[in-house]
Amino acid sequence: MRTVTERAIDEPAAGDSSGRPDRRGLAVCLLAVLLAALLAGHRAVPNVHGFGSLLDSASPLLGLAVPVLGAAALLRRSRRALAAVLLPGVVWVVLYGDAWLPPAAGGGPAVLRVASQNLQSGNPDPAATVHALVSSDADLIALQEVDDDDRVDAALGQRYPHRATASTVALWSRWPIRDSAGVDTGLGWNRALRAVVAAPDGDLVVYVVHLGSARAGHTATRDETLSRLAATVRDDRAPRLVVLGDLNTATTDRVFAPLTRLLHDAQADAGQGFGFTWPSKLPVTRPDHVLYRGLTPTAAGVLRTPDSDHRAVTAGFRW
Known part of the structure; x- marks a missing residue:
């Protein structure tokens, strides 16, 4: 038996019996893939007029878009979009997550x-x-x-x-x-x-x-x-x-x-x-x-x- 929560996501809207493909969350999916590609490949963006350099410097901040996309996926009630949002989240963690871990070096008295x-x-x-x-x-x-x-x-x-x-x-x-x-x-x-x-x-x-x-x-x-x-x-x-x-x-x-x-x-x-x-x-x-x-x-x-x-x-x- 499906729960109420399960029915709330990825079910066609009430009264929609047209049989058309469910496109809810498609835009979120596309944006999530684009964000993941930008995070992983920001240094491949041409450095025209310093834009690539600016993007490199700002790349850690791109992670702020992940919870925004996650919220959008929830609003669209799309499990497919939620799964897609995991992709840039994982890429960000791989690239920058270790900055928040206890430092490997350090400790002891400084001279x-x-x-x-x-x-x-x-x-x-x-x-x-x-x-x-x-x-x-x-x-x-x-x-x-x-x-x-x-x-x-x-x-x-x-x-x-x-x-x-x-x-x-x-x-x-x-x-x-x-x-x-x-x-x-x-x-x-x-x-x-x-x-x-x-x-x-x-x-x-x-x-x-x-x-x-x-x-x-x-x-x-x-x-x-x-x-x-x-x-x-x-x-x-x-x-x-x-x-x-x-x-x-x-x-x-x-x-x-x-x-x-x-x-x-x-x-x-x-x-x-x-x-x-x-x-x-x-x-x-x-x-x-x-x-x-x-x-x-x-x-x-x-x-x-x-x-x-x-x-x-x-x-x-x-x-």
């Missing part, structure tokens, strides 16, 4: 803690922003979009007596900085720096980077700066190295591949979740990164800070 923050040019109270970073107990603080403002120096100088700067990027350190220099990423001015930090357990090379901006249809400058950064890191023979900063794209972006072949992502290895940082009030993507090699990550996360349009990223490491 090095880092934080990176895009301060936002014109920040009305940069001191408040960096005070939040100090509370993270970071040993190294990397900043981007630093205006010529002594309020940042006043907030950090006592606890972080060593500093390296290049244009609008800067590094504050508890430990001595042996050497620093600007890094050319193709912008025509150095919006990146390389510093050698004399950490207690040995020298550490730190890059602080703010790559070119990207807008819908205009990603060429960002792409070129990322390529230049990857080439610089490839030529750098330092055994222990971290890259901190606003790279203006997510690790899911196809143009990020040259860096992911060279460096590990602290959030992916020792964090939980996507670690979105922008925009600060309701972040939907992660342009801010902690990348590394020659170290073991113990933790990674995101810190909400006041007065900036970006959240900060943090990570801990051991040698």
Whole structure:
């Protein structure tokens, strides 16, 4: 005997005796298949005017369409559509579900803690922003979009007596900085720096980077700066190295591949979740990164800070 619930789904509407095929939920089925294909093959979409790059960066958010399609299938009372919605759901879980699992790496005491923050040019109270970073107990603080403002120096100088700067990027350190220099990423001015930090357990090379901006249809400058950064890191023979900063794209972006072949992502290895940082009030993507090699990550996360349009990223490491 069929139950009332079973009769409520996939039964012809009352009075429909025409014998025509039941097309309820067909549109949902087609959209579900399209969504699954887009999730699985977003990098195959041509990167015309940066659209493919934008789709790559937004691909984790495509999962939000799965419950919407599921609700539509229920409204259409179609078991066929509900089954179809499982397909993009499974693809999303395969691609991104492990981001929500407890990290495989991590745990144990950190001997090095880092934080990176895009301060936002014109920040009305940069001191408040960096005070939040100090509370993270970071040993190294990397900043981007630093205006010529002594309020940042006043907030950090006592606890972080060593500093390296290049244009609008800067590094504050508890430990001595042996050497620093600007890094050319193709912008025509150095919006990146390389510093050698004399950490207690040995020298550490730190890059602080703010790559070119990207807008819908205009990603060429960002792409070129990322390529230049990857080439610089490839030529750098330092055994222990971290890259901190606003790279203006997510690790899911196809143009990020040259860096992911060279460096590990602290959030992916020792964090939980996507670690979105922008925009600060309701972040939907992660342009801010902690990348590394020659170290073991113990933790990674995101810190909400006041007065900036970006959240900060943090990570801990051991040698």
